[in-house]
Amino acid sequence: MTTVNTATQQNALVNQAGQAAATQTGADFNMFLKLLTTQMQNQDPLDPMETSEYTQQLVQYSQVEQSMQQTGVLRDILTRLSAADMAQASSFIGREAQFDTNVAGLSSKPAEWTYSLPREAASIKATIKDAAGRTVATKDLAPGSEGRFSWDGALAAGGTAPHGAYSLQLDALDASGNVLTAGVRSVGVVDSVTSAAGNVLLGVNGTEIEAGKLVSVTQRTAA
Numbered sequence: 001m002t003t004v005n006t007a008t009q010q011n012a013l014v015n016q017a018g019q020a021a022a023t024q025t026g027a028d029f030n031m032f033l034k035l036l037t038t039q040m041q042n043q044d045p046l047d048p049m050e051t052s053e054y055t056q057q058l059v060q061y062s063q064v065e066q067s068m069q070q071t072g073v074l075r076d077i078l079t080r081l082s083a084a085d086m087a088q089a090s091s092f093i094g095r096e097a098q099f100d101t102n103v104a105g106l107s108s109k110p111a112e113w114t115y116s117l118p119r120e121a122a123s124i125k126a127t128i129k130d131a132a133g134r135t136v137a138t139k140d141l142a143p144g145s146e147g148r149f150s151w152d153g154a155l156a157a158g159g160t161a162p163h164g165a166y167s168l169q170l171d172a173l174d175a176s177g178n179v180l181t182a183g184v185r186s187v188g189v190v191d192s193v194t195s196a197a198g199n200v201l202l203g204v205n206g207t208e209i210e211a212g213k214l215v216s217v218t219q220r221t222a223a
Contacts, residue, residue, distance in 0.1 A: 104186035105207030116146040121172040
């Protein structure tokens with residue numbers, strides 16, 4: 001699991017670096033040609049460019065061209081790696097996955113999260129926010145040190161929230177009134193795998209989450 005996530009992150013970084021390098025190399029290549037052509041067209045007929053100098057510039061031209069070819073090969077390799085990552089990630093489809101993010105998707109199915117606390121909490125308040133950071137619902141959860149929370153989209157003001165991505169914030173206190181920091185993870189069944197900008201994305205309940213945030217995958221339990 002860690003190998004897949006690490007490879008995905010490395011591929012994304014290398015892909016970004018490769019694209020940046022290709023852009024810069026292409027610009028340098030075109031500039032070099034313009035300078036060389038201008039220099040040859042405007043040289044003094046009575047004092048033409050020395051053969052050694054011309055040869056040196058041709059060598060530089062060859063090095064730039066070789067650099068561009070290597071960049072092309074690198075892109076090919078990255079494309080194949082991305083395809084391999086997607087093929088590997090496709091095995092997650094139909095399985096329940098947990099992600100290191102407090103953002104979960106709400107669709108025809110509820111948004112779900114798991115949470116854990118460093119010790120027993122006497123009170124836990126759940127606050128659900130939309131993508132704009134607005135609070136749309138709150139709920140008091142049962143005391144404890146861990147649990148699973150499911151939200152069907154019911155809004156505090158009544159009605160049902162539209163499908164989309166929502167985040168969960170927990171405010172917990174122990175018996176002495178001390179604040180407890182909660183670890184929150186989104187959870188859901190993976191239903192799609194896509195690739196964008198070198199990143200493999202897993203579709204869960206209508207929301208795409210980076211594969212690099214994947215924490216665990218388990219076989220879905222039959223209802």
